[in-house]
Amino acid sequence: MNPVKLTENVYWVGAIDWDVRDFHGYSTNRGTTYNAYLIMDEKITLIDCVKKSLQSDMVARISEIIDPAKIDYIVVNHVEMDHSGSLPDMVKMINPEKIICSKMGEKALLEHFHQKDWPYEIAKPGEDISLGAKTLSFLETRMLHWPDSMFTYLVEDQILFSSDAFGQHLATSERFDDEVDQAVLLEELTKYYANILTLYSPLVKKLIAKVKEINLQIKMIAPDHGVIWRGNPGMALEYYDKWSQHKGDGYAMIIYDTMWHSTEKMAKRIGAGLQSEGISFKLVNLRYNHRSDVMRDVLNASAIVLGCPTLNNGLLPRMAGFLMYMRGLKPTNKIGAAFGSFGWSGESVKLLNEAMAVMKFDVIDDGLKVKYVPEDKDYAHCIELGKKVGQALNAKRAE
């Protein structure tokens, strides 16, 4: 198991999870990595750990450099189990002098592992910890991704160990951004932000502003998932800056589920209406698209048109589940509209509108309902709805 050198005396010693396909409901089609880093100095320091099931990979990589028992400090940037699952065994193996974490990190570690006698050391922003030749400083980054999250900055090497932030669920044999397909990298960076961080965009915005304000010099961003930003760390920062503002790229998404194809037929005509206004759109059938892939595209969409027939006075379960997921992530600044077929009671469009109102979408129409199966006059209404959404997008673009 080869460790990978980042700079002099700094190594990646994490683990590659080629097999994981579901990460608490997020589809990880390309697997992921759990990144841990080893700093060789007077005080040998391990930054973060890995998922318990891959602990032996990390230990093997560390052992290529040094006997793990010789590690002095363990930094815990984030307590979620994908990074701390192997911590109890590592503490036993290492008997560290310090476990460095945020104040909330100490609390979360106690609540996870119930070890009152571990040697916790609270990392305080502005108070550096010297390792000998190298120095660690810390940024509090609560809620990116949990209350305990923090970043560790290696001053002399200008490496930002950013925990979950700037990560990607991407298993590769390569370790750096400049070694992988850039389209794949951007796709996975986008999906990660959309599904993990959209909700915390106001905090991301503050973080980016803070990094600019203190003029933090960054040669490398070393996240806890995916590749390390060595070639172009500015790319990760620029995209996070953009996404935290929820500006949208001007395209629309028609996201729907269908029972006997009536809502599907409506969706296609709404797309035609959008196209006639010069708007790009994505037609997304929830039966065939995983919610986390849909959210990846929602992140940059400027309009969301939701379609669903009525089932048992409500929504089809896939749409109901998707709405719950999307609502939790709180995408904002979207134009919204709804449509759907029905047989007798017809509540779906009202429910879709209500869900969009909760998310503070700008719902521009009462929505379009069609009884059972659409005919030509209904198709005309669908095209009109698409045009209306397109015109609203064009007006927004012209503002």
Ligand code: FEO
């Ligand atoms: Fe990768 Fe929030 O854990």
